[in-house]
Amino acid sequence: MTDSNIVSxxxxxxxxxxxxxxxxxxxxxxxxxxxxxxxxxxxxxxxALAASGGGDLEILNFALTxxxxxxxxxxxxxxxxxxxxxxxxxxxxxxxxxxxxxDALIKAIQGAGGTPVKQPTFVFPVTDQASFxxxxxxxxxxxxxxxNGAGPALSNPAYLxxxxxxxxxEARHAAAIGLLTGQPVTPDRGFDKPLTKAQVLAKAGxxxxx
Amino acid sequence: MSKxxxxxxxxxxxxxxxxxxxxxxxxxxxxxxxxxxxGPGAAAAGLAAFIAACxxxxxxxxxxxxxxxxxxxxxxxxxxxxLAIVNYALTxxxxxxxxxxxVxxxxxFSGPTLSTLKAFxxxxxxxxxxxxxxxxxxxxxxxxxxxKFPLTSASSVAKLAATVENLGAAAYLGQAGNIKSKEILAxxxxxxxxEARHAATLNTVLxxxxxxxxxxAKPMDMPSVLxxxxxxxx
Numbered sequence: 001m002t003d004s005n006i007v008s009x010x011x012x013x014x015x016x017x018x019x020x021x022x023x024x025x026x027x028x029x030x031x032x033x034x035x036x037x038x039x040x041x042x043x044x045x046x047x048a049l050a051a052s053g054g055g056d057l058e059i060l061n062f063a064l065t066x067x068x069x070x071x072x073x074x075x076x077x078x079x080x081x082x083x084x085x086x087x088x089x090x091x092x093x094x095x096x097x098x099x100x101x102x103d104a105l106i107k108a109i110q111g112a113g114g115t116p117v118k119q120p121t122f123v124f125p126v127t128d129q130a131s132f133x134x135x136x137x138x139x140x141x142x143x144x145x146x147x148n149g150a151g152p153a154l155s156n157p158a159y160l161x162x163x164x165x166x167x168x169x170e171a172r173h174a175a176a177i178g179l180l181t182g183q184p185v186t187p188d189r190g191f192d193k194p195l196t197k198a199q200v201l202a203k204a205g206x207x208x209x210x
Numbered sequence: 211m212s213k214x215x216x217x218x219x220x221x222x223x224x225x226x227x228x229x230x231x232x233x234x235x236x237x238x239x240x241x242x243x244x245x246x247x248x249g250p251g252a253a254a255a256g257l258a259a260f261i262a263a264c265x266x267x268x269x270x271x272x273x274x275x276x277x278x279x280x281x282x283x284x285x286x287x288x289x290x291x292x293l294a295i296v297n298y299a300l301t302x303x304x305x306x307x308x309x310x311x312x313v314x315x316x317x318x319f320s321g322p323t324l325s326t327l328k329a330f331x332x333x334x335x336x337x338x339x340x341x342x343x344x345x346x347x348x349x350x351x352x353x354x355x356x357x358k359f360p361l362t363s364a365s366s367v368a369k370l371a372a373t374v375e376n377l378g379a380a381a382y383l384g385q386a387g388n389i390k391s392k393e394i395l396a397x398x399x400x401x402x403x404x405e406a407r408h409a410a411t412l413n414t415v416l417x418x419x420x421x422x423x424x425x426x427a428k429p430m431d432m433p434s435v436l437x438x439x440x441x442x443x444x
Binding site: 162175 | 330332333334335336337340379383386387393397399402403404406407408410414419420421423424425426427428429
């Protein structure tokens with residue numbers, strides 16, 4: 001899926017190929033037990049291994065871009081729409097986490113001798129608390145799918161450990177927002193669907209201005 | 211990152227689980243992870259302490275990092291390499307699935323709360339089915355354990371559910387770096403975040419933070435997890 005709709009060059013890179021026999025076995029296994037729809041393990045695993053020259057640094061920068069996006073959303077947009085009550089405290093809690101994810105990723109990228117991407121400018125089509133929470137739910141679930149999709153492509157185990165630690169928190173955010181807003185806490189039922197780069201871009205890309 | 215659960219906003223109940231929240235749950239934070247400094251590496255101690263605080267397992271605060279890479283195969287349920295990890299996960303999922311089955315059969319819950327528990331239970335059964343098939347493709351699947359769970363009151367069961375789910379999430383996280391097959395890793399990640407969603411939901415119901423570890427979830431290694439679940443195996 002080398003799509004041409006790459007909104008931001010930083011968001012290139014999580015393509016992976018190579019469906020093995022094991023993924024077919026796994027696909028059978030998952031469909032056997034699950035009602036989770038058409039997406040099976042194989043395809044997304046196929047899109048999560050060994051990017052064409054991408055590598056860990058590109059994945060980390062991709063993650064950093066998403067974390068910038070989330071941080072900006074919870075830090076700034078939350079104030080603009082004047083959240084109240086539980087929504088306000090939850091957004092504040094999450095904002096702090098996302099900022100820590102940004103800091104950790106920048107450190108990891110620099111530690112690996114890479115250059116962290118600059119924070120893009122974002123635009124969020126959100127006008128009130130309801131639309132804020134609706135987008136928050138999408139963003140968190142997209143974050144879960146993005147990390148889960150990219151995880152297997154990471155070659156450095158330390159980065160995988162960090163990504164796992166972060167994605168678990170994104171999943172917890174998603175569930176907390178789902179619970180608050182009456183949306184499913186497990187939208188994919190037993191198996192969270194990993195997302196390919198193209199799928200992440202389809203959701204997050206339009207929010208990236210420059 | 212010192213662990214201060216009280217700094218994480220407690221989440222009042224909402225919608226689906228109000229009944230559960232009304233069950234006069236003990237507000238005391240059973241998730242007592244003593245204020246230890248821990249990075250993403252030094253994680254096991256916290257959850258072990260938390261399990262211990264529930265009176266359900268002995269603390270194994272000496273357990274170290276993510277480093278189940280160094281876990282000897284002999285501590286695994288059966289098999290080696292990916293099979294051992296899959297069987298380890300299968301064992302945990304068996305216990306979780308049976309736990310929810312027992313909870314549902316206990317008639318301690320009704321209404322939307324029961325629906326949530328049923329949904330979570332069915333998701334655990336999905337995990338069992340998937341892992342069993344994968345284990346069969348690699349070798350011999352783990353034998354199904356018989357669980358024993360104290361189901362005395364709605365509030366204690368809710369706490370146990372949260373304990374189990376947080377433990378499950380930490381267990382998967384602890385194995386991510388040890389899995390050789392990319393396909394199995396992808397599946398484990400996919401299951402891992404569902405356990406996290408369950409844990410966050412139950413924590414919220416219990417008025418605990420959905421993110422008890424803060425911004426970075428802590429992994430737990432295999433020996434610590436097995437020690438923590440031992441009291442629940444008949």
